[in-house]
Amino acid sequence: MAAVPRDGTGARSATARAASSFSRATAAASPKPAIPGVKHGLNGAAFVSSGIPDLDRILGGGFQLGTVVMVMEDAEAPHHLLLLRNFMAQGLVHRHPLLFASPSKEPRAFLGTLPSPVSGSKDERPRMAPGLDPDTQDHDKGLRIAWQYKKYFGEQQSSELHSRDCRQEFSNDFDLRKPLERQLLNGQHINCISLLESPNLEVLQDHCSAFLSKLPRNDGTIGCAGRIAIQSLCAPQCGYFEMDWDMVSFIRSLRAMVRSSNAVAVVTCPTSVLPPSFIKRWQHLADTLLSVRAIPDEDKDMAKLLTGYQDMIGLLHVHKVAQLNSQVPVILDATTFSLKLQKRRTLVLERLNQAPVDGSTGSPYGVPGSSGSSKCSSIDF
Amino acid sequence: MSSNASNFLEEALEIGGGRTIGGRVVLVEDCVETSGAFVLHHLMKRVLSPESRGAVLLLAFAHPFSHYDRILRKMGCNLSSQRESNRLQFLDMLRMELPDQIDGEIKEVGFQELFSKLQTAIEVIGERGNNDGGITIMIDDISMLETAAHGCLDQILDFLHYCITLTSEYGCALVILSHGDIYSSDEATGLLSSLEYLADIVVKTEPLATGLAADVHGQLTVLNRGSLKDNGYSMNKFRNFHFKLKENGAEYFYPGSRKT
Numbered sequence: 001m002a003a004v005p006r007d008g009t010g011a012r013s014a015t016a017r018a019a020s021s022f023s024r025a026t027a028a029a030s031p032k033p034a035i036p037g038v039k040h041g042l043n044g045a046a047f048v049s050s051g052i053p054d055l056d057r058i059l060g061g062g063f064q065l066g067t068v069v070m071v072m073e074d075a076e077a078p079h080h081l082l083l084l085r086n087f088m089a090q091g092l093v094h095r096h097p098l099l100f101a102s103p104s105k106e107p108r109a110f111l112g113t114l115p116s117p118v119s120g121s122k123d124e125r126p127r128m129a130p131g132l133d134p135d136t137q138d139h140d141k142g143l144r145i146a147w148q149y150k151k152y153f154g155e156q157q158s159s160e161l162h163s164r165d166c167r168q169e170f171s172n173d174f175d176l177r178k179p180l181e182r183q184l185l186n187g188q189h190i191n192c193i194s195l196l197e198s199p200n201l202e203v204l205q206d207h208c209s210a211f212l213s214k215l216p217r218n219d220g221t222i223g224c225a226g227r228i229a230i231q232s233l234c235a236p237q238c239g240y241f242e243m244d245w246d247m248v249s250f251i252r253s254l255r256a257m258v259r260s261s262n263a264v265a266v267v268t269c270p271t272s273v274l275p276p277s278f279i280k281r282w283q284h285l286a287d288t289l290l291s292v293r294a295i296p297d298e299d300k301d302m303a304k305l306l307t308g309y310q311d312m313i314g315l316l317h318v319h320k321v322a323q324l325n326s327q328v329p330v331i332l333d334a335t336t337f338s339l340k341l342q343k344r345r346t347l348v349l350e351r352l353n354q355a356p357v358d359g360s361t362g363s364p365y366g367v368p369g370s371s372g373s374s375k376c377s378s379i380d381f
Numbered sequence: 382m383s384s385n386a387s388n389f390l391e392e393a394l395e396i397g398g399g400r401t402i403g404g405r406v407v408l409v410e411d412c413v414e415t416s417g418a419f420v421l422h423h424l425m426k427r428v429l430s431p432e433s434r435g436a437v438l439l440l441a442f443a444h445p446f447s448h449y450d451r452i453l454r455k456m457g458c459n460l461s462s463q464r465e466s467n468r469l470q471f472l473d474m475l476r477m478e479l480p481d482q483i484d485g486e487i488k489e490v491g492f493q494e495l496f497s498k499l500q501t502a503i504e505v506i507g508e509r510g511n512n513d514g515g516i517t518i519m520i521d522d523i524s525m526l527e528t529a530a531h532g533c534l535d536q537i538l539d540f541l542h543y544c545i546t547l548t549s550e551y552g553c554a555l556v557i558l559s560h561g562d563i564y565s566s567d568e569a570t571g572l573l574s575s576l577e578y579l580a581d582i583v584v585k586t587e588p589l590a591t592g593l594a595a596d597v598h599g600q601l602t603v604l605n606r607g608s609l610k611d612n613g614y615s616m617n618k619f620r621n622f623h624f625k626l627k628e629n630g631a632e633y634f635y636p637g638s639r640k641t
Binding site: 257 | 413414415416419444447448452455475524528529532562563564565566593594595598626627
């Protein structure tokens with residue numbers, strides 16, 4: 001089995017990642033058919049990308065097929081949408097079937113806000129390590145030339161090229177400022193439903209089961225990978241009052257359905273509206289549990305404590321990583337990561353770095369205006 | 382680690398050295414941070430091992446068969462062949478829905494069906510004479526049953542009482558996985574306190590107070606109420622130790638005594 005070791009992916013740099021995806025594409029003719037955007041791992045796991053390469057690395061490969069990923073929202077900020085957008089956009093780039101449910105009147109309008117893959121990534125990130133085998137290098141060169149002359153191609157051709165290029169990648173970097181190409185948003189494989197239309201969850205459940213019935217899981221062979229994205233499931237505007245049990249029950253049946261199909265379900269929920277015992281129930285039902293939190297703009301103490309505070313837009317916390325077919329829990333080196341926008345475009349996750357503290361003054365180095373008088377000992381040993 | 386070697390968990394449960402948990406009720410309480418499912422896996426392996434000659438009846442609400450199969454295979458126990466030889470009765474409850482009605486009557490029907498399934502399964506095991514080591518009924522996990530029943534506490538407690546009658550009638554053991562943290566808030570303590578009252582042995586898994594670590598995956602607290610002695614006193618035994626999970630089992634050790 002072409003097992004990708006959990007830890008191995010973590011050690012890889014961006015260049016190695018690119019190289020591996022190329023070798024995978026050339027190996028597509030091997031007996032195991034490669035499905036676009038699906039990667040195999042240990043314990044019979046198959047992963048799809050979350051749309052954020054760093055998150056894939058942290059989770060040991062990506063979101064596992066057959067699991068439910070829950071994102072606990074920040075009560076005040078829409079950071080969960082960043083994760084949801086990248087997840088959906090990555091799926092559309094790979095042409096995965098998508099089911100999107102949202103508590104807005106026009107759920108399809110959300111598709112217009114999806115980010116587009118970074119097209120000039122080859123210039124920004126040195127993808128080519130010197131001394132790679134010539135085959136892949138040639139392959140890349142051909143693509144590079146094609147990209148340079150992209151403007152001379154017709155619309156149709158370039159999009160074809162585009163999708164071909166993206167298909168070879170497991171995950172893309174997404175440019176949050178550029179909307180996803182229109183033609184990727186149309187098609188039979190995209191289903192959008194509004195949670196406002198129905199007073200109960202049965203309709204949503206029927207949609208999910210109809211969607212998942214097209215993606216059955218037979219051991220060994222994977223036809224196609226599907227993605228379900230549900231935005232703000234228990235939001236007050238859905239009107240699911242006094243329906244706590246129905247919602248838990250829905251998640252449970254969603255989980256059961258997803259387990260037997262080739263799909264990942266990402267559900268975001270504003271947990272602050274749920275009673276505490278139900279929050280725990282939801283958390284137990286989730287296979288992968290993440291939470292996002294906004295950080296205040298001008299928190300001087302935090303700015304002193306953490307390097308790169310200015311670039312941070314929020315924090316991502318990994319509570320639980322899916323452990324299918326294994327009893328050994330995944331222990332991460334760090335569970336809290338800072339969400340940053342690199343060059344104001346792409347989403348990156350970084351471990352929190354504490355600024356080195358000057359022992360004599362107790363204030364971090366390199367922070368202008370921090371003198372001995374402002375002896376802020378935020379860490380007491 | 383050989384399968385015969387008794388470890389802290391087995392000592393605490395008093396199942397080492399050929400003893401079984403027959404006739405007792407074991408409650409495993411876990412939390413979001415530290416799953417307690419491994420205790421179930423361990424007991425399953427123990428009961429199905431050639432020495433103990435027991436049978437397992439697994440009410441699986443949480444995972445499909447392939448999940449348990451893969452895990453137990455790595456621990457050296459082939460569930461598929463055990464299932465064929467009828468030593469494992471696997472009831473797939475992943476998609477079970479109890480008919481959703483406000484008036485409790487129809488729900489009761491659902492529970493009755495569930496219990497009759499359970500009884501049939503026990504009879505099937507009994508017919509084949511595979512239960513020299515007793516039958517162990519496992520519920521993974523009870524909170525899912527609660528969800529399926531939309532929180533109908535009375536019905537669940539009735540169902541549990543019926544299950545407990547089986548422990549005296551057939552000498553079955555009952556192992557229940559539950560999530561302790563769901564019931565930690567004041568609003569919903571009902572089920573857990575009843576379960577704790579019914580259980581002979583309570584096993585709690587918690588993360589370390591200092592958070593997750595790669596070397597120590599959590600701590601176990603085992604409260605063994607023991608059986609009533611001749612003189613009418615029961616001995617409560619209380620143990621606490623740390624564990625580290627591995628694919629083929631788990632290591633148990635006293636706090637701070639892990640050998641690296």
